[in-house]
Amino acid sequence: MSESQTILLFKCLSDATRLQLVKALADGPKYVELLSELLERTPSTISFHLKKLEEAGLVSMHKEQYYAVATLNRQILDQQLFSLICSPGEQLDMQAEREQQYREKVLQNLFEYGKLKTIPVQRKKRRIVLEEIAKRFKPGRNYAEKEVNLIIADFHDDFCTLRRELIAEGIMARENGVYWLKG
Amino acid sequence: MSESQTILLFKCLSDATRLQLVKALADGPKYVELLSELLERTPSTISFHLKKLEEAGLVSMHKEQYYAVATLNRQILDQQLFSLICSPGEQLDMQAEREQQYREKVLQNLFEYGKLKTIPVQRKKRRIVLEEIAKRFKPGRNYAEKEVNLIIADFHDDFCTLRRELIAEGIMARENGVYWLKG
DNA sequence: ATAATATTTTGATAACAATCGAAGTAAAAT
DNA sequence: ATTTTACTTCGATTGTTATCAAAATATTAT
16 A cells, blocks of 8 residues: 555545544434534534545445435455555665665765764664674674774774774673774 | 644645645754755745644754754654544544434424425435324234225325335335335 | 653644535435 | 525634744763
């Protein structure tokens, strides 16, 4: 179901009068004037709302003698709500993609000519930066502190802060002055 | 669930931005600024919508460092939509009561001093009138046409039309000039 | 303590929606 | 053919909502 359709459906159900209409029609098909009496609204108002419900596919109208008879499409209502509950994460790929775009945007803003302009305070951004820096280290290999400093200094003068943060964030680990990539 | 709660829930889901928020949060908790970037809305707008979602019980907020982190309450969403689908006709008594009120209103309008002012053209109203008249006949008893006319004439001069309509509507039956109440 | 950052609140604006009454349309009864 | 009846469309009104920018608050960093 498309997003606009979903919104249409919920819009229909988010109005007191239309909800009353749905309830009244759950009991059986009814024509406009009767609904008008039951809900204490003018026929024009009822007509207005029935049109909306019809657009959302919740009721269908047909003529019978004089009357414009409205019938509730119960199966469609159930089906649509149900599909919403049971919908798998169709959107997750899109989501991941946008997350990736966001990371790249952050990196573009913070790096210039391969140098880190400032160390971001915002944790999420800092994390992204640190993960970027971590790419310079090979998994499984050990590094002396001097090596680590040298690599990090490529990005920013304050290699001490960055080195500390790499540990704090759990991206790297240290023991007896030896560093390695974690994970 | 009360009607106002239902409407609150649907109102929340009937806005594009809030629907996007729900989708984004389905992937995992997120904080305001990140959502702001993902949905391309200002933080204040995001904050505004998150508050509404929280009021409807769809998300819960908590503080984490700077951040106001929003978490989707999936079980509540599912549960509420599900209860709507599976709701039995709790409203049916109310409905029946209002239908009764409507009948009485119609009868009050059409009868005066026990006489029927006019025979309504509107089928539903005519039906109501005919059922009222039918109360004068005892179930199981047979009536000659003259008896029938006499009883009906109490209500209106045009007993022919009314008698014919009683048959046409299936309220009474006739065979060989003998009438009786059906049903 | 001061500055930086994240969030919320407020005020303004513009778009939208519900309602009614009146005018218009269509179908059926007379 | 005319009238009655049911319904729809239109115009106006009123209330609601989404949005942003700016100001106010709160939390963390320096």
